[in-house]
Amino acid sequence: MPKSPPTSRLELLQGTLDLIVLQTLRWGPLHGYAISQMIRAASQHALRVDAGSLYPALHRLERQRAIRAAWQTSDRNQRVRIYRLTAKGRRQLAAERSRWDRLTEAIAGILTHPIERDA
Amino acid sequence: MSAWWRFRRPGRDAQLVEELRSHLEMDAADRVARGEAPRQAAVNARRDFGNLGLVQELTRDMWAGIWLDRLWQDTRIGLRTLWRTPTFTVVAVLCLAVGVGANAAVFSWLEGILLRPYPGVAPQNRMVAIAGTVKGTPGYTSLSWPDFQDLARSSTGFSAFVADKITGATITGRDRADRAVGEIVSANYFSALGIRLARGRGFLPGEDAGNGTHPVVVISYAMWRDRFALDPRIVGTTIDFNGIPHVIVGVASREFAGTFVGYAMQFWVPASMQTAFTGDYELENRGAPWIEGYAVLAPGVSRASAQASLMVAAARLAQTFPGVERGHSVRVLPLWETPFNAARELAPMLRVAVVVVLFVLLVACANVANLLLVRSFARRHEMTVRLAVGAGRARLLRQLVTEALILGAIATLLGLAIAYGCRHALSWFFAPRSGASITLNSNFDWRVLALSTSLGLASTLLFALVPALRASDIDVTSALKAASLSLSGGRRSSRLRAAMVMIQVAMSFVLLVGGGLLFVSLNHMRHIDPGFDPDRTYTTYVNLLAARYDSVQARTYADRLVASVSALAGARAVALSTSRPLDPGAPYASGPIAVDGYQSAPDETPTAYATSVSPHYFAALGIPIVRGRDFRRTDSDTSQPVSIVSATMAATFWPGVDPIGRRLRAGARWTQVVGVVRDVRFASLIEPPAPLFYLPLRQNFSPGFSVFIKSSRPLGEVGPAVGRAIRSLDPGLAAYNVLPMRDVMQRSTSPQRIAVTLIGICGALAVLLAAVGLYGVMSYIVSQSTRELGLRMALGAAPGGVLRLVVGRGMIVTMAGIAAGAAAALGTTRLLGDLLYGVSPRDPVTFLAALAVMLATTMVACLVPGVHAARTDLVKALRV
Numbered sequence: 001m002p003k004s005p006p007t008s009r010l011e012l013l014q015g016t017l018d019l020i021v022l023q024t025l026r027w028g029p030l031h032g033y034a035i036s037q038m039i040r041a042a043s044q045h046a047l048r049v050d051a052g053s054l055y056p057a058l059h060r061l062e063r064q065r066a067i068r069a070a071w072q073t074s075d076r077n078q079r080v081r082i083y084r085l086t087a088k089g090r091r092q093l094a095a096e097r098s099r100w101d102r103l104t105e106a107i108a109g110i111l112t113h114p115i116e117r118d119a
Numbered sequence: 120m121s122a123w124w125r126f127r128r129p130g131r132d133a134q135l136v137e138e139l140r141s142h143l144e145m146d147a148a149d150r151v152a153r154g155e156a157p158r159q160a161a162v163n164a165r166r167d168f169g170n171l172g173l174v175q176e177l178t179r180d181m182w183a184g185i186w187l188d189r190l191w192q193d194t195r196i197g198l199r200t201l202w203r204t205p206t207f208t209v210v211a212v213l214c215l216a217v218g219v220g221a222n223a224a225v226f227s228w229l230e231g232i233l234l235r236p237y238p239g240v241a242p243q244n245r246m247v248a249i250a251g252t253v254k255g256t257p258g259y260t261s262l263s264w265p266d267f268q269d270l271a272r273s274s275t276g277f278s279a280f281v282a283d284k285i286t287g288a289t290i291t292g293r294d295r296a297d298r299a300v301g302e303i304v305s306a307n308y309f310s311a312l313g314i315r316l317a318r319g320r321g322f323l324p325g326e327d328a329g330n331g332t333h334p335v336v337v338i339s340y341a342m343w344r345d346r347f348a349l350d351p352r353i354v355g356t357t358i359d360f361n362g363i364p365h366v367i368v369g370v371a372s373r374e375f376a377g378t379f380v381g382y383a384m385q386f387w388v389p390a391s392m393q394t395a396f397t398g399d400y401e402l403e404n405r406g407a408p409w410i411e412g413y414a415v416l417a418p419g420v421s422r423a424s425a426q427a428s429l430m431v432a433a434a435r436l437a438q439t440f441p442g443v444e445r446g447h448s449v450r451v452l453p454l455w456e457t458p459f460n461a462a463r464e465l466a467p468m469l470r471v472a473v474v475v476v477l478f479v480l481l482v483a484c485a486n487v488a489n490l491l492l493v494r495s496f497a498r499r500h501e502m503t504v505r506l507a508v509g510a511g512r513a514r515l516l517r518q519l520v521t522e523a524l525i526l527g528a529i530a531t532l533l534g535l536a537i538a539y540g541c542r543h544a545l546s547w548f549f550a551p552r553s554g555a556s557i558t559l560n561s562n563f564d565w566r567v568l569a570l571s572t573s574l575g576l577a578s579t580l581l582f583a584l585v586p587a588l589r590a591s592d593i594d595v596t597s598a599l600k601a602a603s604l605s606l607s608g609g610r611r612s613s614r615l616r617a618a619m620v621m622i623q624v625a626m627s628f629v630l631l632v633g634g635g636l637l638f639v640s641l642n643h644m645r646h647i648d649p650g651f652d653p654d655r656t657y658t659t660y661v662n663l664l665a666a667r668y669d670s671v672q673a674r675t676y677a678d679r680l681v682a683s684v685s686a687l688a689g690a691r692a693v694a695l696s697t698s699r700p701l702d703p704g705a706p707y708a709s710g711p712i713a714v715d716g717y718q719s720a721p722d723e724t725p726t727a728y729a730t731s732v733s734p735h736y737f738a739a740l741g742i743p744i745v746r747g748r749d750f751r752r753t754d755s756d757t758s759q760p761v762s763i764v765s766a767t768m769a770a771t772f773w774p775g776v777d778p779i780g781r782r783l784r785a786g787a788r789w790t791q792v793v794g795v796v797r798d799v800r801f802a803s804l805i806e807p808p809a810p811l812f813y814l815p816l817r818q819n820f821s822p823g824f825s826v827f828i829k830s831s832r833p834l835g836e837v838g839p840a841v842g843r844a845i846r847s848l849d850p851g852l853a854a855y856n857v858l859p860m861r862d863v864m865q866r867s868t869s870p871q872r873i874a875v876t877l878i879g880i881c882g883a884l885a886v887l888l889a890a891v892g893l894y895g896v897m898s899y900i901v902s903q904s905t906r907e908l909g910l911r912m913a914l915g916a917a918p919g920g921v922l923r924l925v926v927g928r929g930m931i932v933t934m935a936g937i938a939a940g941a942a943a944a945l946g947t948t949r950l951l952g953d954l955l956y957g958v959s960p961r962d963p964v965t966f967l968a969a970l971a972v973m974l975a976t977t978m979v980a981c982l983v984p985g986v987h988a989a990r991t992d993l994v995k996a997l998r999v
């Protein structure tokens with residue numbers, strides 16, 4: 001399978017792609033290309049999502065009914081498939097977000113006070 | 120659901136393509152906006168995106184119902200690929216079909232003969248056979264009616280005891296006489312076994328009591344159809360069985376053919392009609408064993424606990440009736456060990472068959488695996504290209520597995536068809552002229568179908584997976600670069616193929632050894648001296664019960680028959696007997712005896728086999744009289760009862776003493792021993808003869824007897840003449856076939872003959888498959904090493920050397936296979952057990968012979984590609 005060449009970009013943490021996609025869609029309906037651009041911009045070019053990961057994730061979330069897709073004509077007069085969050089998607093986002101917060105807090109804790117916390 | 124995904128699929132696909140294309144276009148447009156040249160922008164966008172096909176594939180994987188979609192697609196591709204390589208497909212399907220078919224056939228025989236032999240019987244899983252044992256005597260005996268009734272009453276753990284006795288009868292009425300085979304049964308037979316009736320009723324409680332009191336009969340569906348043309352008013356009509364009018368009260372369901380393996384039963388009569396079929400009234404005689412019983416275990420009761428309860432009941436019987444019951448006990452046997460029918464004879468053969476057909480399947484699968492391996496190399500390029508354009512590796516694997524499954528499914532279907540065609544194959548081994556034709560049915564129920572199908576698919580999958588894994592394990596870059604095969608891949612695969620060939624050689628070797636051992640056994644059996652001279656002796660059967668003679672008329676008939684047959688041209692000796700050596704259909708009676716001066720052990724009942732014979736019996740069968748005299752016409756009802764004993768009987772009961780003039784009690788009568796004759800093998804050709812004595816037929820008359828004719832004329836002449844003689848004395852008697860005694864003898868070795876034929880065919884098939892496999896591997900190696908061989912020859916190797924090299928490589932594989940096979944054979948030939956006679960399961964001569972056959976065959980398989988290699992065209996080879 002072709003692997004992208006190693007770069008200085010960050011690898012996405014496993015399981016975070018859904019969270020990122022849902023979070024990106026919170027600002028409004030977007031098509032796949034816009035989502036990938038938004039992620040790149042929001043992370044100051046540190047994160048880049050492969051099309052080979054993004055589109056499967058979108059279609060998976062669509063199947064889970066977390067997002068809904070519809071065809072629209074873009075401002076460049078092009079037919080694009082845009083995704084929007086559903087109510088279920090918002091709940092999922094909240095849940096994943098709180099899990100992420102707890103995770104980062106825990107990891108941060110370990111990294112800052114590895115021994116003192118035990119004592 | 121399926122309609123929905125079929126309908127939606129093209130739309131979904133097109134949408135995905137459009138979505139991804141819009142992504143690429145927007146990316147390219149952005150790049151142009153940032154100042155890239157339009158063409159460069161498109162290429163860059165494309166490169167950034169990754170493998171378009173793969174992205175599509177990964178995204179589709181997320182869709183609901185996609186697996187059905189994929190399966191459909193894989194199946195279509197698979198069918199198309201197989202269609203495009205017809206030779207491969209046909210060979211592979213045939214190999215597998217033979218393997219699966221052989222297994223399905225044997226499973227169906229196992230099911231139909233041993234496990235569920237009685238279609239139409241509801242509680243078959245809980246049905247067991249009940250047989251008597253006598254201390255000091257091997258094997259099983261029948262039970263007497265009173266014993267059977269007492270056991271049924273006093274033992275627990277059974278829901279029913281069903282008495283059963285196979286019998287023959289002459290049916291008359293509607294102007295034709297036919298012989299029919301049926302069963303004398305207890306009144307609960309139909310109800311306890313849950314047999315449904317197509318018409319009428321089964322027997323009522325109490326219809327099995329009394330003597331001749333309930334002349335009722337249930338006929339089989341086949342008889343209703345063939346003899347009565349499905350007459351809807353059949354119930355209530357009367358039909359004569361052995362001259363006695365019986366009222367037809369019912370017709371059994373179409374599937375039910377009785378509870379006897381070997382013959383399809385045509386009628387059932389209650390035990391109260393027993394005298395019409397077997398002569399003397401025996402329902403009140405505890406000393407007359409004739410019931411071949413079954414019982415139905417109560418739900419949840421194991422055979423062992425039923426056995427324990429029955430033993431207690433039997434011990435109580437032995438205490439109550441020490442005279443007839445001392446040393447007797449009763450065994451509960453699973454149906455496949457039923458001692459009274461063909462199941463017992465065929466069980467060892469079927470056990471061997473299961474192993475043999477599994478071996479054949481293994482050999483066939485190894486061959487198909489080899490074919491698939493070769494193919495996977497031929498398809499390497501296809502696979503590489505598919506990987507490169509974005510087919511996932513898992514998808515590729517799935518495609519190959521689907522192909523193998525299609526192959527397996529076709530082969531399994533064909534195999535099942537083959538097996539279904541062979542469902543009567545076992546009956547073919549029993550010559551139809553040996554009396555009534557034998558029916559040995561296979562049973563194609565869902566168990567057989569499920570087992571065969573899963574075996575077929577599982578084995579295909581297992582053997583297809585190796586080449587499939589090998590095929591999908593491709594390094595795309597190097598494979599695309601090098602147009603030819605990578606050397607390491609080729610070598611690994613040829614090792615795998617060599618391993619497959621090794622398996623084949625090993626399996627074939629085991630089959631060769633097994634077949635060889637059985638062949639040697641059969642040959643030994645052919646040369647066993649049965650103690651009588653089977654050549655130029657013919658035999659037939661006469662049943663006088665049907666003629667309703669009284670005892671005086673019957674004796675007169677017997678005398679006149681002997682006289683008229685003796686008068687035929689070429690007849691040298693003519694005799695009658697109540698039994699026939701080596702014929703399970705005319706068994707020897709066994710019973711307690713008393714011998715003057717013989718001290719029996721405390722719980723031993725001296726027992727011996729007995730038969731009644733007419734004068735000249737020993738001459739007709741060529742049995743030498745060792746001492747004393749033959750029976751005479753004057754040994755009659757009114758004279759001193761006499762007997763003649765066999766040599767073994769004399770040695771057992773009168774060791775070191777001349778038995779002539781001594782007294783022997785058989786039944787209630789004391790007889791005087793007047794002669795000693797040579798031993799004959801009467802119960803089994805391979806077992807040493809048990810003690811046997813003869814009584815004069817005139818003093819122990821039976822209305823059914825075998826006729827023996829020693830004649831200098833051939834069967835074609837004797838047969839019709841004897842038949843005419845029998846009928847001319849009474850036209851109402853249905854004629855039985857006249858057979859050479861040699862045929863009767865041969866029948867007794869049919870399990871061995873079936874086993875030899877089966878293993879012979881399977882062994883030959885396996886050796887052939889192994890040779891083809893070896894040939895394939897060697898050809899492949901030669902074709903792969905053309906360059907190496909060319910170099911060797913260029914450097915001065917003689918063609919002979921090259922030939923030696925190739926054949927040597929093949930022989931290494933062969934020898935390794937033979938070594939493994941020999942080890943396996945040493946461990947498995949014990950399975951042949953009772954089928955072997957006069958040969959050790961590890962007979963070195965047989966092993967050596969198998970070795971020679973294997974070596975010769977494989978040598979040929981290697982020589983052909985070897986010679987091909989030696990003729991390698993130097994210039995061509997090196998230019999490659």
